[in-house]
Amino acid sequence: MVELRYVRHRYEGRVVLDFEQFGLPKNGTVALVGHNGAGKSTLLRLLALLEMPTEGHVLWNGTVVSNRARGALRSRVTLVEQRPVLFRGTVRENLQYGLRVRDIRHAAADGIIGDVVDKLGLAPLLTRRRNELSDGEVQRVAVARALVLRTDVLLLDEPASSADRAAAGALYRALAAERAERPFAVCIASHQLEDAYRWADDIRALAEGRLSPVTPENLFRVDLPAGEGLKSVRVGNIQIAAVSDRSGAAVLAVPPTDIFVSREPLASSARNVFKGRVTGMAIEQRGAGVQVRADMGGVELVASMTAEAARDLALTPGGAVVFSFKATAVRVF
Amino acid sequence: MEFLAEGFRRAWSLLIAGDSEIFGIALLTLKVAVVATTIACAAGLPLGYFLATRRFWGRRAALTVVNTALAFPTVVVGLLLYGVLSRRGPLGGIGWLYTWQAIVLGDVLLALPVAAALSAAAVQGVDPRIRRTAETLGAGSWRTAWTVAREARFALAAVITAAFGQVVAEIGAALIVGGNIRGQTRTLTTAVALYTSQGDFGMALALGLVLLVLALLVNIALQALQGRGSG
Numbered sequence: 001m002v003e004l005r006y007v008r009h010r011y012e013g014r015v016v017l018d019f020e021q022f023g024l025p026k027n028g029t030v031a032l033v034g035h036n037g038a039g040k041s042t043l044l045r046l047l048a049l050l051e052m053p054t055e056g057h058v059l060w061n062g063t064v065v066s067n068r069a070r071g072a073l074r075s076r077v078t079l080v081e082q083r084p085v086l087f088r089g090t091v092r093e094n095l096q097y098g099l100r101v102r103d104i105r106h107a108a109a110d111g112i113i114g115d116v117v118d119k120l121g122l123a124p125l126l127t128r129r130r131n132e133l134s135d136g137e138v139q140r141v142a143v144a145r146a147l148v149l150r151t152d153v154l155l156l157d158e159p160a161s162s163a164d165r166a167a168a169g170a171l172y173r174a175l176a177a178e179r180a181e182r183p184f185a186v187c188i189a190s191h192q193l194e195d196a197y198r199w200a201d202d203i204r205a206l207a208e209g210r211l212s213p214v215t216p217e218n219l220f221r222v223d224l225p226a227g228e229g230l231k232s233v234r235v236g237n238i239q240i241a242a243v244s245d246r247s248g249a250a251v252l253a254v255p256p257t258d259i260f261v262s263r264e265p266l267a268s269s270a271r272n273v274f275k276g277r278v279t280g281m282a283i284e285q286r287g288a289g290v291q292v293r294a295d296m297g298g299v300e301l302v303a304s305m306t307a308e309a310a311r312d313l314a315l316t317p318g319g320a321v322v323f324s325f326k327a328t329a330v331r332v333f
Numbered sequence: 334m335e336f337l338a339e340g341f342r343r344a345w346s347l348l349i350a351g352d353s354e355i356f357g358i359a360l361l362t363l364k365v366a367v368v369a370t371t372i373a374c375a376a377g378l379p380l381g382y383f384l385a386t387r388r389f390w391g392r393r394a395a396l397t398v399v400n401t402a403l404a405f406p407t408v409v410v411g412l413l414l415y416g417v418l419s420r421r422g423p424l425g426g427i428g429w430l431y432t433w434q435a436i437v438l439g440d441v442l443l444a445l446p447v448a449a450a451l452s453a454a455a456v457q458g459v460d461p462r463i464r465r466t467a468e469t470l471g472a473g474s475w476r477t478a479w480t481v482a483r484e485a486r487f488a489l490a491a492v493i494t495a496a497f498g499q500v501v502a503e504i505g506a507a508l509i510v511g512g513n514i515r516g517q518t519r520t521l522t523t524a525v526a527l528y529t530s531q532g533d534f535g536m537a538l539a540l541g542l543v544l545l546v547l548a549l550l551v552n553i554a555l556q557a558l559q560g561r562g563s564g
Contacts, residue, residue, distance in 0.1 A: 050468055075471035085462040088483055098470035142466075149470065 001026040001185045002047055002077065002153055007056035009042060009209075016042050017053070019211040022204065024153060027183040031190055031200035033333055035246065039209040040189035041082060044155045047187060048079035075102065077153035082161060082189075084142030086130040091122065091141050094130075098149045109148075116147045119174040135162035143171060147178055156188045172199055191333055205253070205331055217291075217302035218254035230271070230327055236299040241271035242330035251333040256304035258329035261292055262322045263313055270324035274301065278321050281310065294321050336534070343535025344542060352539070354515075359543045362521040365433055366501045366547075369440035373496050376441075377448025378489065382478055384449065385456035386464065396453065402446030407439075407505030414439050414510050431512035436520065439506030444496040451495055455488030456481060490555045497551050501544065521547070 003023040009016055017039050024030055024047060034040050045051050046058060049070045058065040060073055078098070086094045092113070099109040117123050120140050125133065133141065139162045146154060160168035175186065176199065188200070204211050220235045226247040232239045233252065242252055260266065265273050276296035283290060290310045292303045301323050315321060347355060384396055416422050418430040418438075429435045463484050467477040482489060504522040511518035513527055521544040528537035 048469055050465065071473070074468070078471070079469040081462060081465065081469075083462070085460055085466055087463065087466070087480060097467075097472075101471045101473075101476060145470065 001028075001061065002049075003059040003062075004043075004046055004053065005057045005059060007046065007053045009046065009051075009056070010054045011042075015209060017046070017209040019209070022047075022211055024185045024187050025201075026152075026185055027179075028185050028202065029179075029200045030185075030187045031203045032187060032206055033190060033203060034206035035191060035333060038206045040206055041157055043206060044079055044157050044187065044189055047153070048077050048155050049074045050079070075149075076151050077155065078146045078149050078151045079155040080139075080142045080146045080157060080159055082157040083135075084139060086133070086138055086141060086145075088130075090127050090129055091133070092126045094141060095126075095145050095148055098145060102149070112148050112150070116144045116174075116178070119177050120144050120147075121170065136164070136167055139163060140167070140171065143174075147174075150182060151184065153185045153187070156186070158190055159188060160190075175199075205333070207331060217256050218252075218259075220252045220299075222250055222252050224248060224250045224332070237297040238274055238299050240330060241327040242332055243327050244332040246332060253331040253333060254301070254325055254329060255331070256291065256302045258325050259301065259303035260324040261303045261305050261309070261313065261315070262324065263320065265322050266324055268324060269326060271327040272330070273322065273324045275320065275322050276301070278315055278317050278319050280317060281315065283307075292321065294323060296323065340534040340538045344539035347536065347539040348542065355536075355539055355543060357516060358519050358521055358524050358540060359547065361433060361519065362501065362544070363547060365436050365440065365507075365520060366497060369437045369444060369500045370493065370497045372437070373441045373444035373500070374448045374493055377445045377496070378452045378482075378492070379478075380445075380449040381452025381454075381492075382456050382481070385453040386481075396450075399446050399450045399453070403450055405443065405446070407443055407503050408509065409505075410442050411439055411506030411509030414442065414506060418510060430510060431514060431518060433511070433518055435510040436507045436518060439510050440500040440503055443503055443506060444499045447499050448492055448496045451492040452489060455485045455492055458488060459484045490558055494552055494555050498548065501548060501551075 001024050003021065004019075005021050007020075007022070008018045022043065032040050032043065042051075046053055049058065049065065052058065052067065052070070058070075060069075065073060087097060095113045095117070096105075096109055099105070099112065104112070117126065120143065122140060122144055125137060125141065130138065139159060143156065143159055146156075160171055163171060178184075179186070220240070222233045222235060222240075224233060224242075224244060224247045225231055228245045230241060230243050232241050235252070240252060240254075244250070260268070260270065265275070274296040276294040278292060279295050279300065280293040281290055282293075289304050290307050292305060292310065292315060294301055294303070303323055313321075380399075384392065384399065414435065415430070417424050418427075418435055419425055420430075429438065459481050464477055464481050467480040472480060502522065504526060507513075507518075507520050508523050508526070511520065511523065513519050513523040519527070521540050525537045525540045525544070528534075528540065
């Protein structure tokens with residue numbers, strides 16, 4: 001649907017995004033995870049055609065989007081910012097805004113608005129003004145304002161950041177209901193990995209402007225100690241070395257493809273070396289690799305490797321195995 | 334004190350009697366002020382929006398020029414305009430010197446920087462998310478500008494008030510390019526200066542009071558507009 005290729009985007013000379021490809025497939029759901037300042041909002045702004053990349057291309061259905069075409073295509077994609085604002089006027093007037101832009105008025109507009117209002121439970125708020133709404137309500141109205149436009153692409157930047165669990169659940173259910181009626185592509189930037197895994201087809205991690213795939217394996221909720229750089233974090237009975245300047249609650253992710261598998265400990269720069277036993281092996285759904293599961297002192301880790309490598313190592317369930325990975329391979333969310 | 338009291342008495346009697354000269358001068362002043370403010374704001378507000386929202390080479394220099402023009406002496410503007418409109422000047426052929434149109438032109442030159450600089454500041458004061466949100470909802474540049482203007486309506490109304498105030502209180506340019514011709518280019522400010530110099534303090538005071546009332550009425554009207562709706 002919409003795709004970014006060979007993008008290097010700068011703000012005031014500083015590179016904020018730098019990757020080869022990011023695509024949002026037609027009717028697909030993609031989650032973009034990463035901590036604050038990772039570049040998620042900028043990436044969404046490029047996808048929303050609000051900005052053009054300093055270097056690289058934006059493609060729409062495979063065709064490079066020119067500056068001239070951008071204006072027309074912008075009506076087919078919409079973005080809800082992380083801290084959305086409502087315009088002056090009532091909630092109903094806000095919901096009508098984008099429809100008026102598209103010359104959809106009166107009964108047609110009322111029908112569309114009524115449908116979305118029901119899904120998001122906004123009926124009691126319709127006559128209220130922005131200063132009479134909580135942050136969570138503003139966020140719901142902003143999502144509704146985007147949904148009524150029925151665009152081909154919907155981009156949401158932390159849509160549930162001001163919502164409690166119940167409200168976040170209602171929001172995701174409303175999105176699912178809307179997608180069941182009318183397929184469209186969704187990309188949600190979130191730091192809630194658990195939410196992302198629940199509904200997204202594909203998850204991409206963004207760190208310092210660079211993209212990497214994220215898989216549901218090897219995710220650990222931890223409490224990061226204060227300080228900068230290399231730190232050791234307890235996960236079950238093992239200590240995982242990670243590099244991060246953050247502190248407090250976080251999620252660690254170790255990409256299975258970044259784990260080295262061997263029979264004996266290797267002399268290497270890897271800060272994380274764990275001995276354990278293979279608990280299971282499975283052919284990967286995507287690609288021709290093998291997933292090796294191993295118990296590392298009560299913590300299960302999953303590594304990805306080629307079938308040939310697994311055969312060469314003669315890995316079998318119950319056999320000894322060593323997993324090694326660098327501290328820099330550990331993603332922190 | 335007696336002199337002042339006498340002045341106020343005469344001014345009051347002239348106003349009560351509906352002096353035709355005062356009425357004519359006030360009407361011309363209002364006409365000049367409304368036309369000049371309209372033109373200055375019609376050009377200045379979009380210019381201010383452009384300066385506030387677009388990033389282009391030389392933007393900072395343009396803002397500096399506009400801000401500097403805020404403090405441009407009115408007599409200097411009048412003098413330059415006189416040179417341009419006089420028979421030997423580049424626009425001498427249009428014959429505007431000593432007409433109310435010349436006063437309007439001078440006033441526009443003075444009020445335009447006020448409208449542009451203050452509206453740029455007003456637009457910069459609007460939450461930048463408003464503009465971005467309008468764009469994400471598919472609004473084109475005009476509708477986006479209108480949406481931002483709606484959010485900045487209080488500040489923009491103050492800009493119009495300031496531009497009107499600049500125009501209605503201006504004397505230097507009006508005197509030089511208007512010529513203070515009775516019944517044709519005599520405005521409230523030039524008339525006040527003339528009657529004061531002639532020693533007719535009562536007439537000058539009456540005209541001064543009309544000027545004040547005029548400014549007050551415009552402010553009340555704009556405040557009423559500001560007060561409509563909130564949130």
